[in-house]
Amino acid sequence: MDVNYLNPIISSFINVMPQLGLPAVEKKGVSLKGRFIESPGVVIIVGIIGDIKGNVIYGLSLEDAKKIASAMMMGMPVNDFDELAQSAISELTNMLTANVATNFSQDNIIINISTPTLVHGKFTANASSDKVVCVTMGVGDMTVEVNISMEKNTI
Template sequence: MDVTHVNPFIESFMKVMPQLGFAEVRKGGLGIKGQDLTCSGIIILVGIVGALKGNVVYRIDTEHAKKIASTMMMGMPVEQLDDMARSALSELSNMLTATAATEFAGLGISIDISTPTLLSGDNISVKMSSKQVLSVELLANDTSVEVLISFEN
């Protein structure tokens, strides 16, 4: 996978999260995963079409998802992931991916994104677009978000 296709997602996280109230934003580890993933917690899938085709998945541990939703809702306590919290998390993925699309446009790469699909639970099976999936851990106030990026060859 071309690193120029990964950096827009990292840059979008670094731009968007501070605007939502996260003071410390940083990149964690990188890794490669296979096409078939099994995830638990909150999974938000966004399709990508245009000059690049594929998908991006945002994976967030349930407790971290509650913290993110709470911060996005001006510190309102989030005891469970109700409709309001789920809506906030879906909107976050929309904001992150749309900002990445703007970053891609700056590189001369035109893409469009789908409406986010949010799933939650344990042992969720996800089949990504390509055989190799890049995993990037991004942290906001030490709350981890794993971004799984997959583009068709």
């Protein structure tokens, strides 16, 4: 995977999260993983197709997902990770990844994204390639793992 694919994703977090009332965004670290991604509680998978193909797998704890959903819903308490909270988190990843697509387009890299697929519980997700780069983003006291599995489309 091209490490230049990381900057549009980091920039997306820095641009989108504060607009939703989620300041203090920072990159906490970068690591390499294999194809199999263990769920930290909530996982949202977004497919990528176009000049680049692959997927972005967002992972966060159930508690952090509830905190972020609450912030997105103007502070409404989120005690259960119900359909409304799940919808908020799915929309967040949709906004983040759409912003990634816009960032790539500024470098003449055109991609489309799939509808987010949210799953929660204990399971293992399977990335689109054997090499996955995980960017750990801090959002206040919350953590979001962004597992990136993308490569240049040769078709």
